[in-house]
Structure formats: C-alpha cells, structure tokens
Amino acid sequence: MGFRFQKRFSVLPGVKINLSKSRVSTTIGGKGAGVNIGPDGKPMVTVGIPGTGMSYRQQLGVGHLVVGVVLLAALAGIAYWMFPDQVRMALHWWQPKWF
Incomplete structure (x- = not known):
C-alpha cells in the first residue's frame, strides 16, 4: 500500500x-x-x-457535462424565480455592502 x-x-x-x-x-x-x-x-x-x-x-463525457450545466442553469433560474432575495444574497455574499 x-x-x-x-x-x-x-x-x-x-x-x-x-x-x-x-x-x-x-x-x-x-x-x-x-x-x-x-x-x-x-x-x-x-x-x-x-x-x-x-x-x-x-x-x-462532454455531452453529459453540457446537459448537467443546462440543468443546473435551469434549476438556478427556477430558484431565482421562486426565492429571488435568497438567491441574490447567496450569489453576492462576497460583495461589499455599498454595491
């Protein structure tokens, strides 16, 4: 080993x-x-x-990766449509508060 x-x-x-x-x-x-x-x-x-x-x-494979990225983008879009404030906060936690 x-x-x-x-x-x-x-x-x-x-x-x-x-x-x-x-x-x-x-x-x-x-x-x-x-x-x-x-x-x-x-x-x-x-x-x-x-x-x-x-x-x-x-x-x-590359085809599976493309399908996965498209599904992830669709899921993110649905989550943003349902919970825009939480998604925005999760994506922009690193930005200074003055943005």
Whole structure:
C-alpha cells in the first residue's frame, strides 16, 4: 500500500482546490455530490451518502457535462424565480455592502 498525501482548500462556498503529490484539481459541489475537474480536463462526478463513507464515482463525457450545466442553469433560474432575495444574497455574499 502506497503513501498518499491530499490537501483541500476552500476558495468559495462550494468550490475547492485539491492538492496531492502528483496533481491539482478543482471540485465544485457540496456534501453528498460534486464534480471534480483534474489537470486532464475530464470531469468526474461523485455522489455519496454523507457520514457513511459510501460513494459512487463516474467519469462524465462532454455531452453529459453540457446537459448537467443546462440543468443546473435551469434549476438556478427556477430558484431565482421562486426565492429571488435568497438567491441574490447567496450569489453576492462576497460583495461589499455599498454595491
């Protein structure tokens, strides 16, 4: 069994930079689900049950990624239509209050 090193830095809510001894990658998502994009550019989706250590990991093709982005944009639009103040606050938490 080999020795592994991994360090994860949060740069924004839901966005993390992952460092290991051989590569750097970016993860977008939260507890239970996320998409990891490594140096080769191939997206990997991981879905798991938080607190159990059980998860499923699958490489996505470009077509799947496009469909996922479109669905995410549609979901964000529906959420904004239903709860505009909460979505606006979540998207602009980092801006100074004078904007």
